[in-house]
Amino acid sequence: MRVLRLRRTLGTLLALGVLGGSVSCTAAHGDDARPADDPPAALTPFEALLPAPASVRAAGPGYALGPGTVIRTGAGRDGEVRRVGELLAQQLRGPSGLPLPVVDGGRGDGIRLGIDEDAAGLGDEGYRLESGPGGVTLTARTPAGLFHAGQTLRQLLPVTGRGTVPGGTVTDRPRFRYRGAMVDIARHFFSVEQVKRYVDQLAQYKVNTLHVHLTDDQGWRIAIDSWPRLAEYGGAGEVGGGPGGHWTKEEYRDLVAYAGERYVDVVPEIDMPGHVNAALASYAELNCDGKAPARYTGVKVGFSSLCVGKERTYEFVDDVLGEIAALTPGRYLHIGGDEAHSTPAADYAAFMDRAQAVVGRYGKTVVAWHQLAAARPAPGAVLQYWGHDRTTAAEKTKVAAAAKAGHPLVLSPADRLYLDMKYEAATKPGLAWAGYVPVKRAYDWNPGAYLAGVPESAVLGVEAPLWTEAVTTRAEWELMAFPRVLGLAELGWSPAAALDWTAYSRRLAAQAPRLEAQGITFYRAPEVPWS
Numbered sequence: 001m002r003v004l005r006l007r008r009t010l011g012t013l014l015a016l017g018v019l020g021g022s023v024s025c026t027a028a029h030g031d032d033a034r035p036a037d038d039p040p041a042a043l044t045p046f047e048a049l050l051p052a053p054a055s056v057r058a059a060g061p062g063y064a065l066g067p068g069t070v071i072r073t074g075a076g077r078d079g080e081v082r083r084v085g086e087l088l089a090q091q092l093r094g095p096s097g098l099p100l101p102v103v104d105g106g107r108g109d110g111i112r113l114g115i116d117e118d119a120a121g122l123g124d125e126g127y128r129l130e131s132g133p134g135g136v137t138l139t140a141r142t143p144a145g146l147f148h149a150g151q152t153l154r155q156l157l158p159v160t161g162r163g164t165v166p167g168g169t170v171t172d173r174p175r176f177r178y179r180g181a182m183v184d185i186a187r188h189f190f191s192v193e194q195v196k197r198y199v200d201q202l203a204q205y206k207v208n209t210l211h212v213h214l215t216d217d218q219g220w221r222i223a224i225d226s227w228p229r230l231a232e233y234g235g236a237g238e239v240g241g242g243p244g245g246h247w248t249k250e251e252y253r254d255l256v257a258y259a260g261e262r263y264v265d266v267v268p269e270i271d272m273p274g275h276v277n278a279a280l281a282s283y284a285e286l287n288c289d290g291k292a293p294a295r296y297t298g299v300k301v302g303f304s305s306l307c308v309g310k311e312r313t314y315e316f317v318d319d320v321l322g323e324i325a326a327l328t329p330g331r332y333l334h335i336g337g338d339e340a341h342s343t344p345a346a347d348y349a350a351f352m353d354r355a356q357a358v359v360g361r362y363g364k365t366v367v368a369w370h371q372l373a374a375a376r377p378a379p380g381a382v383l384q385y386w387g388h389d390r391t392t393a394a395e396k397t398k399v400a401a402a403a404k405a406g407h408p409l410v411l412s413p414a415d416r417l418y419l420d421m422k423y424e425a426a427t428k429p430g431l432a433w434a435g436y437v438p439v440k441r442a443y444d445w446n447p448g449a450y451l452a453g454v455p456e457s458a459v460l461g462v463e464a465p466l467w468t469e470a471v472t473t474r475a476e477w478e479l480m481a482f483p484r485v486l487g488l489a490e491l492g493w494s495p496a497a498a499l500d501w502t503a504y505s506r507r508l509a510a511q512a513p514r515l516e517a518q519g520i521t522f523y524r525a526p527e528v529p530w531s
């Protein structure tokens with residue numbers, strides 16, 4: 001370890017240019033920055049699976065995919081199994097160029113997808129993958145489980161998509177129900193196409209939730225029919241003064257459907273009662289003094305608040321949340337509640353009482369940032385913890401008390417899972433208020449024993465947010481997310497016993513050719529033994 005640390009220090013000095021101006025970043029992140037051990041032997045396809053599965057038994061010869069391979073889907077769930085088979089075929093055809101026709105049922109060789117509702121050990125998202133010379137059989141209790149099985153199958157094949165699936169059985173199911181990533185399209189606007197690309201990138205690693213931060217001081221990004229100026233005026237700007245933009249409802253529905261086909265649930269967030277300058281700028285009547293402020297293109301937080309004492313505010317909340325709920329097939333609706341520094345505590349609690357009641361009336365479950373713990377979270381409300389090592393014990397105790405009272409927690413520790421934090425001082429985009437978050441730090445912690453007094457049973461799952469104050473392009477987005485978001489995927493899915501940095505870092509290194517083949521920009525972190 002000491003050798004490793006010294007070498008990393010050397011790498012950092014090189015990156016900072018301290019040890020000679022002509023040294024490039026590549027050199028700094030090359031051999032000198034690597035762990036001191038010999039290069040690891042190549043992993044078998046089973047060993048390289050990421051997230052690590054619950055159980056693998058390698059046995060005998062496997063199945064060679066070829067021009068004659070067909071994908072067989074049993075009937076079930078109104079054609080949904082067929083659709084999962086079609087999507088898998090599409091994913092496998094891409095790199096391999098094989099025809100891979102999808103056929104209804106029948107016996108014979110090939111890739112077989114089937115539902116077994118009695119496969120009790122597999123839960124709602126688990127699966128079994130059995131591979132031998134006659135084919136590969138994917139079994140699950142649900143179509144979601146079959147989808148995840150298909151993603152495991154993709155990883156068992158070479159990057160080219162042509163080759164042999166090794167013989168054996170994978171039996172797998174997730175540790176946590178909620179495995180999420182968040183995107184902030186408010187600080188800088190991003191298109192639905194970019195977010196769909198991220199959904200594909202995430203779903204292959206069994207992430208099942210996409211939280212979209214749709215509104216903030218700098219922009220309102222979703223059309224609301226009853227308050228059209230929110231998007232038309234409040235969406236026309238972003239951090240740094242760019243044009244911004246917004247999504248139509250049709251675009252939003254298209255994203256929800258696209259994600260749904262990949263078993264990714266979209267959780268919309270309308271942040272309240274703070275982070276609302278874009279709304280206040282769009283409608284003077286939402287302001288206590290009746291005067292609309294200017295649009296905002298800076299990066300400060302905590303300066304805006306809805307007018308808690310005005311009834312019009314609650315008509316606004318009802319209209320907006322009603323329209324958002326109507327766009328949302330999933331159960332969760334996120335109402336923010338963070339950094340309401342311009343809302344007195346009593347007003348905050350009163351406002352959140354009413355906003356939570358509206359969510360309930362529209363048949364949804366509240367998610368809010370963990371500041372809601374200091375007010376009155378509604379029964380069943382989910383709290384998203386975004387503290388860090390320097391968060392006060394008093395604040396953590398409030399969150400633990402809420403968990404004890406039955407509020408499930410989603411853990412997004414800012415100094416572990418905030419993807420907008422720089423990896424190290426030399427990282428180009430990103431922020432550092434929670435510290436640097438190297439790839440190892442993002443992975444090497446236990447969500448089941450993270451907050452004192454919060455047992456694993458109170459943890460619904462984990463989520464990695466990508467805030468975009470300092471992220472402006474697709475390349476920057478991907479550089480900050482990859483490879484850290486793969487650590488999130490494994491923390492959310494793999495059994496606690498499988499979590500091990502050294503083993504994980506080798507699995508991660510083995511993913512590099514897949515990330516490259518998909519054109520994903522990623523950070524070649526010095527602590528990972530990339531080959």
Ligand code: ACM
Nearest residue numbers: 338339369386467
């Ligand atoms: C947050 O980072 N303000 C939730």
